[in-house]
Amino acid sequence: MTIAPKAPRKLSMKARYSALTRDLDWDPSYVPAEEMFPYTTFEGITIHDWSKWEDPFRLTVDAYAKYQAEKDKRLYAVLDGFAQSQGHLSLTDASYLNAMKLFLQGVSPLEYQAHRNFAYLARHLNGPGPRFASLCQSLDEIRHAQTEIHTLSNYNKYYSGFHSYLHMHDRVWYLSVPKSFFDDALSAGPFEFLIAIGFSFEYLLTNLLFVPFMSGASFNGDLPTMTFGFSAQSDESRHMTLGLEAIKFLLEQDEKNVPLVQHWINKWFWRGYRVTALVAQMLDYMLPRKVMSWKEAFELYFEQQMMNGLFQDLAYYGITPPLHVDKAIQEKEYLSHQAYWILYQFSHAAAFTTSIPTEEHMDWLTEQYPDTFPVYRTLWEKERKNLENGGRHFIRGLPQLCQVCQIPMGFTEADEPFVQCQRESIYEGERYNFCSDGCKYIFDHEPVKFRQAWLPVHQIYQGNCGAADLPGVLQWYKMQPGDGGEYLGNVDNENWKTWHDMAETTGGH
Amino acid sequence: MQFELRTQVIEPQRKTFQHLIDRYGDRPASRYEEGSIDIQATANYHYRPLWNPEMEIYSPDYSDLKLADAYSFTDPRQFYYAPYVTSRADMHEAFGSTLDYLEKRGMFDRLPASWSSVVQDIVLPLRHYEAAGQMIFSHAARFGWGTTITQCCAYAAFDRIGNAQILSRAGISFGGGTADSLDTAKTTWLEDADWQGLRKHTEELLVTRDWGRAIVALDVTDRLLYGLMYTHLDEAALLGGAGSYSLVAQHLSGWFTDQRRWMDALYKAWGADPEHGTANAAVVADVVESTLATASAALAPIAAKLDALVDCGAAQALSDAVEATRAAYTTLGMTKEA
Numbered sequence: 001m002t003i004a005p006k007a008p009r010k011l012s013m014k015a016r017y018s019a020l021t022r023d024l025d026w027d028p029s030y031v032p033a034e035e036m037f038p039y040t041t042f043e044g045i046t047i048h049d050w051s052k053w054e055d056p057f058r059l060t061v062d063a064y065a066k067y068q069a070e071k072d073k074r075l076y077a078v079l080d081g082f083a084q085s086q087g088h089l090s091l092t093d094a095s096y097l098n099a100m101k102l103f104l105q106g107v108s109p110l111e112y113q114a115h116r117n118f119a120y121l122a123r124h125l126n127g128p129g130p131r132f133a134s135l136c137q138s139l140d141e142i143r144h145a146q147t148e149i150h151t152l153s154n155y156n157k158y159y160s161g162f163h164s165y166l167h168m169h170d171r172v173w174y175l176s177v178p179k180s181f182f183d184d185a186l187s188a189g190p191f192e193f194l195i196a197i198g199f200s201f202e203y204l205l206t207n208l209l210f211v212p213f214m215s216g217a218s219f220n221g222d223l224p225t226m227t228f229g230f231s232a233q234s235d236e237s238r239h240m241t242l243g244l245e246a247i248k249f250l251l252e253q254d255e256k257n258v259p260l261v262q263h264w265i266n267k268w269f270w271r272g273y274r275v276t277a278l279v280a281q282m283l284d285y286m287l288p289r290k291v292m293s294w295k296e297a298f299e300l301y302f303e304q305q306m307m308n309g310l311f312q313d314l315a316y317y318g319i320t321p322p323l324h325v326d327k328a329i330q331e332k333e334y335l336s337h338q339a340y341w342i343l344y345q346f347s348h349a350a351a352f353t354t355s356i357p358t359e360e361h362m363d364w365l366t367e368q369y370p371d372t373f374p375v376y377r378t379l380w381e382k383e384r385k386n387l388e389n390g391g392r393h394f395i396r397g398l399p400q401l402c403q404v405c406q407i408p409m410g411f412t413e414a415d416e417p418f419v420q421c422q423r424e425s426i427y428e429g430e431r432y433n434f435c436s437d438g439c440k441y442i443f444d445h446e447p448v449k450f451r452q453a454w455l456p457v458h459q460i461y462q463g464n465c466g467a468a469d470l471p472g473v474l475q476w477y478k479m480q481p482g483d484g485g486e487y488l489g490n491v492d493n494e495n496w497k498t499w500h501d502m503a504e505t506t507g508g509h
Numbered sequence: 510m511q512f513e514l515r516t517q518v519i520e521p522q523r524k525t526f527q528h529l530i531d532r533y534g535d536r537p538a539s540r541y542e543e544g545s546i547d548i549q550a551t552a553n554y555h556y557r558p559l560w561n562p563e564m565e566i567y568s569p570d571y572s573d574l575k576l577a578d579a580y581s582f583t584d585p586r587q588f589y590y591a592p593y594v595t596s597r598a599d600m601h602e603a604f605g606s607t608l609d610y611l612e613k614r615g616m617f618d619r620l621p622a623s624w625s626s627v628v629q630d631i632v633l634p635l636r637h638y639e640a641a642g643q644m645i646f647s648h649a650a651r652f653g654w655g656t657t658i659t660q661c662c663a664y665a666a667f668d669r670i671g672n673a674q675i676l677s678r679a680g681i682s683f684g685g686g687t688a689d690s691l692d693t694a695k696t697t698w699l700e701d702a703d704w705q706g707l708r709k710h711t712e713e714l715l716v717t718r719d720w721g722r723a724i725v726a727l728d729v730t731d732r733l734l735y736g737l738m739y740t741h742l743d744e745a746a747l748l749g750g751a752g753s754y755s756l757v758a759q760h761l762s763g764w765f766t767d768q769r770r771w772m773d774a775l776y777k778a779w780g781a782d783p784e785h786g787t788a789n790a791a792v793v794a795d796v797v798e799s800t801l802a803t804a805s806a807a808l809a810p811i812a813a814k815l816d817a818l819v820d821c822g823a824a825q826a827l828s829d830a831v832e833a834t835r836a837a838y839t840t841l842g843m844t845k846e847a
Contacts, residue, residue, distance in 0.1 A: 024640035035716045062674070119648075135643065143591075170553045187556040
């Protein structure tokens with residue numbers, strides 16, 4: 001009989017993960033705790049026991065690096081292949097890229113902002129569990145920013161509107177919508193950030209924000225963006241688990257946290273939802289080949305998955321669906337029409353192009369929105385007459401912006417499609433205007449914060465945007481000829497036709 | 510034989526993004542450049558932070574160390590996310606192979622008793638120091654100015670927790686597949702009198718709000734600690750029949766060589782800055798002087814312990830490392846005597 005060698009006693013997966021992450025932490029004794037973690041008390045959130053945080057995933061550094069490196073290898077192979085084979089010529093149409101221009105100008109800089117602020121959580125949360133989860137997310141977010149830039153970089157070489165996305169993000173009027181949204185989160189405390197971005201953005205609204213872009217890509221021949229979307233999916237599912245764990249953790253730690261969290265859900269639902277106005281018009285108007293309507297997307301990704309799923313679970317903690325959600329549900333019938341109508345009229349000052357919907361497109365919209373689109377159809381028919389008479393409707397003045405979401409005040413009352421919705425608050429003798437009850441609610445809770453908003457129109461009038469006239473402001477935006485305005489006859493449209501004629505005569509691509 | 514592929518030649522309208530054309534001319538940009546240069550917002554922040562209303566969301570004033578042009582510094586490794594994780598996947602795979610080898614041969618069990626004590630009492634407690642390194646670099650990744658710097662800091666933060674995990678995995682293996690050795694090492698870190706100087710120093714680094722001063726102080730400490738623990742001790746281990754320690758240490762000293770590449774480039778950029786160069790050199794000199802004093806005092810009892818265990822000339826190695834570190838900064842023009 002031989003004596004078997006002593007088998008090593010194995011740590012359970014959970015114990016091993018703990019030894020590699022949270023057990024590295026210790027309580028400082030040479031510096032005061034409030035100096036070690038200076039930012040986690042002022043918001044009024046009570047945490048009794050940080051160790052109660054359940055790790056949303058158990059990924060160690062070696063496994064993370066290995067898995068992510070493999071994913072990036074595949075993604076960059078697709079990007080290289082697409083670029084080499086002039087894959088952009090197999091898009092449905094050059095006008096599809098308007099969706100991607102919005103994405104690069106409006107969304108990719110937010111990924112970068114998320115990267116920076118998850119690093120803040122990776123240092124400044126007291127618990128080692130959430131710190132490590134935040135560290136991983138911080139890295140994922142720089143991945144997303146960079147892979148998006150690299151994915152869209154190839155289009156920038158051949159098409160307008162992409163070239164100065166960073167400069168524009170910090171200055172151009174419609175981009176102050178997403179920028180102010182994320183600046184709001186970065187300037188909040190760590191717990192509000194967790195609810196704002198970790199929960200609301202990455203969980204509650206993530207499908208509404210990202211899936212339409214990625215599905216739009218797959219329906220319109222944009223293989224690189226579609227591949228990026230798939231490649232980001234496993235990261236996103238980790239982010240969703242983190243967001244859900246964050247809210248549960250805050251709610252379970254102390255009952256006093258519930259009203260604070262509820263307020264943040266109210267605020268960040270509406271804040272994020274207003275950003276999705278850009279997505280709504282993209283889905284319904286910018287994609288040459290349609291995926292689904294905004295209304296369908298909203299019903300599936302928000303009403304079904306969130307209202308009937310998530311909020312049923314959160315009711316256990318005393319959390320109710322966000323305030324003003326009823327308004328968003330009403331707006332699903334007309335949000336995209338109003339948002340696109342605004343952008344259509346101001347696109348001469350934007351880095352994307354717009355065009356009147358074709359008859360076929362309008363038939364599709366009528367099918368999708370039988371109760372509301374007929375009203376907007378009459379608007380477009382009027383515009384068609386303008387076009388036939390050699391006019392194209394652009395608004396030459398500057399619009400009033402909502403003080404909170406910064407969208408031009410063009411949304412209407414729910415039941416009255418021609419009555420503009422306008423709310424106001426007086427704070428310290430000054431009047432502030434809002435596009436909705438949701439935005440007014442947000443301002444009224446934090447007037448000191450929201451009166452600081454860098455409103456592009458105000459800034460132009462105050463002389464802070466290079467010039468007092470539109471050409472001067474556009475120059476300050478670094479717009480180039482062909483970036484904005486009407487699509488038909490624009491440089492992208494003309495090049496597209498030339499390249500395709502070339503392809504037919506040479507039998508290329 | 511050559512194939513003639515029929516491809517369409519389409520002249521691009523531009524070779525890269527406008528901010529890169531403005532900076533470098535209209536030439537194709539690298540993925541590192543497209544993913545790093547000018548990415549961080551520098552203007553028109555909407556709101557002041559609730560947690561510090563005196564400051565903007567991003568600001569060069571979060572540190573005394575400044576660059577007139579943040580992008581005068583670039584990472585010599587050209588790391589954006591993809592090459593970074595690829596490099597780290599290889600690094601951790603190599604460590605995994607080492608660990609497999611050590612486990613299969615029962616190498617930790619064969620350590621001479623004195624070297625076994627070195628691993629338990631001197632090496633494993635350092636996982637906590639590495640974990641603090643993660644937090645210090647994460648702070649810099651948030652508050653630094655300019656993406657080329659903060660990106661390096663973000664990756665360094667992940668590296669440090671990776672190093673802590675390398676030490677922890679070695680510790681689990683050393684402890685026969687249990688966390689017992691790690692637990693003991695944590696008690697050492699928390700309670701052993703010889704370690705309290707280093708722990709106090711580490712905690713003080715953690716609460717240094719100025720991210721630039723914090724990473725310089727950590728780097729000065731690293732130079733002493735890595736020089737002693739993973740270079741000097743590696744040599745001693747080979748002579749003392751503790752090959753398994755040497756096999757582990759090579760991964761950490763290898764990492765530190767990589768870390769030096771971008772840190773050294775950052776010092777050069779700070780020193781060469783046309784506007785802030787002189788002030789930067791004075792700030793670094795100030796941090797170097799005080800950190801050398803604190804860190805060498807903090808490491809002295811640990812070096813003494815090493816000498817008591819394996820008589821490897823650790824005290825001398827530490828004072829050599831202090832001199833070598835001071836000389837390195839003098840060469841950069843960043844000490845008081847320079």
